[in-house]
Amino acid sequence: MLPIVQLLILANAATQEMKNINLAVVDFDNSKTSRELINAFVNSPFYTIIPVKQSVNSAMDKVHNSQADAILVIEDDFEEKIVKSENVELQLLVNAINGTAASLINGYTSSIVAGYSAKIGIQNVEQFKPAIATKVRHWYNPELNYKLYMVPGILVILVTVVGMFLTALNIVREKELGTIEQINVTPIKRYQFIVGKLIPFWIIALFELAFGLLIARLVFNLTIAGSIPLLFGFASIYLLVALSGGLILSTAADNQQQVMFMSYFFMILFILMSGLFTSTESMPQWAQLFNKINPLYYFMDVNRMVILKGSNFADIKVQFGFISILALLTLTWAVLRYRKTSS
């Protein structure tokens, strides 16, 4: 149940769209024209105007205590200059601790001011010059809904956490309680033990994925554009890597605290490198090289490709190849690492 709550919260929280910008306007002009400009912001769904006294300092105070994200300063000769068709300059002060948000705020504000200046008909000579008209179309996600992007990514993390952590913890727990010795004295073969340990978690994780996709469908209206068997085929190979990873970690640890800590360490590393929030292509070369052995990177990629774009097998065959090699390597490693005799 908890993973589903996670999915719902995370998908809603993880958004980088700016929907609510708190703008403090210091209007020294206080004229009809300046109020018209302010109205352009009032009418925008993205802005909330924060009332401030007519002083830059009192507006700065609002930024200091985080009540305002940005300050727009309108000089007292604003209307006069517009009437005389002179160049007018507005000042915008943005809280830039979060650089991404700051550049978005800057962009939005500029476009509203540009829209206003077009409306009041500041002479635009360029109208009579040839122009290149651009039309932008966003495929696969026309409304640029960030949730649709995040949900497949979060599913990857949930499935991995469940698979890898549960396996690792389960085996270390047996070690801690001493029951693993009892298994070790039975005539069970190494690979039998490992297969027996992996299969239940493998099924649980796949079930988790199916359940997550169902919830995503019901709540976020996320339809799977591609083939479902393909998605699950890839997921099941990927899970072999994740589960063997958990197994390898469990052989290296003596107690649950250690194994938890190690899993957490590798999870954070792999998740952040995998391109959960940011495009992997803009990462430095060494990071891209590292991603060649990052199973999460492949699953993150494939999950989004198949779910959102409907990519088919031919499109993801490279990822398929890599993940299969990784699965083979980690499984072998896990079998080799596991010893029936305790040191």
Add this chain to the structure above:
Amino acid sequence: MVQNRFRDFLVKEFKHIIRDPRTLLIVILMPVLQLIIFGYVVSNEISDARIAIYDKSNDYLSQKLTQKLAASGYFLPVRNIKTDAEIDQAFKAGDVKLVIVYEPNFAENFIRNNKADVQIITDASEPNTASILANYAQAVITTFTNEQNNNGISANRLDIRSRMLYNEELKAVYMFVPGTMVLILMLITAMMTSISITREKELGTMEILLVSPLRPSQIIFGKVLPYISLAFFNTIIILLMGYTVFGLPLRGSLALLLLVCFIFILLALSLGILISTLSKTQAIAMFMSMFALMLPTILLSGFIFPIDNMPKVLQWLSLAMPPRWFLSALKTIMIKGEGFAYVWKEIAIMLGMTAFFLALSVKKFKVRLE
């Protein structure tokens, strides 16, 4: 006597940690590694995005514009497309992020009809990248149009002069150093302590400790003190690295900053203790810390995603997230350089939360012993 016993117990707990070099190594490496990843890998800047060109016109003007796009540094034309169906194929294979489509007779339309059409098609399965790339492309095309018209800036216009406060160069370090601090402190203090205490319960050694002459408060205190020192040690590493390697300023008072860190460590500890009283096994403690603390606190604290953009319900929920107040205080002191007057609210809230969690765990702890 009692003092000595407590000291011995404390020494034992410290030894537990030091005798486990693997964990110790991870504890020390983790913040360094995280800072490096956040500092160098996770960034929103996009350069050399792979694009495809679908040139139905293939005349001098469309070629010139393609060159202009390539020279901008944002785009890397890697593929020429000949049919509509190929666009979908290129996106599905993940070859390109954006396709530029020139209409037929591009140059002719530009000169004769004063209007030539370009279509920018993005792969919006990555919405942020898509909208950033589309903006870049439009900006390049606008500049290109102006150059073609040989006209610089029109006679009069309404301009915006922007100033970025606190962080002129829009460096991401201002976000990720405080964020890493929260992650690490939460991990070491809340998660580690909850698991280490639950471990004694699960293995049955807690009862042995409880019948020893040590008071329960001493046991808990002895358990958490090593983690407090570790957490404080890591705080110093992160601050030093942020300051020296990444050039993060420290504009406010260092003493106040350390005080806030210390209060947050106490807060995280009280959470860890509460979790340990609630869970019977280490696995449960771990999952509680992992799912109930780590992920939501990373996401709901405003570390990566601005709180203001979330739905109202989540904004309220974030008010109950301890890291939110810590982050806010950290940024106010370090980056804005304000004093106590601007962070007293955060400090009061954190202290209040600590008291609340402690009171709750004391109550739960007693219930379990009866």
